[in-house]
Amino acid sequence: MSARTHTRPHPAPTGGVEIRLPWWALVLPAIAFVILLTLILNPSDAHAATSDPAVGRFLDHARQLVLR
Template structure:
């Protein structure tokens, strides 16, 4: 019954902590807020035509790889 309230010998041997660091909660919160902001701001955005955006992406990738001029 004492193992339910204290640390076990395995945790002591491996140096495991039961508390999470502060960033383990902060990173998901920051990510959620950033994605929510992007979604909220997309209401005024206009959709680009698919062939034009695909062509721009392929041109960028070609320049990045060094294939195109």
């Protein structure tokens, strides 16, 4: 007993595949790439901030809450 093959209701497009991306799908990765590239090229600008210990305490507290 042979099974029927399903045919497409519309013919396949003859041209190339057209995919439309939103603007942010191209812009955000490009911005991230440029930022990371500048950090690699000039690592002296990428130093850690030591002026506010509250941020460090907050991150440590958040880490402890997650690890519970």
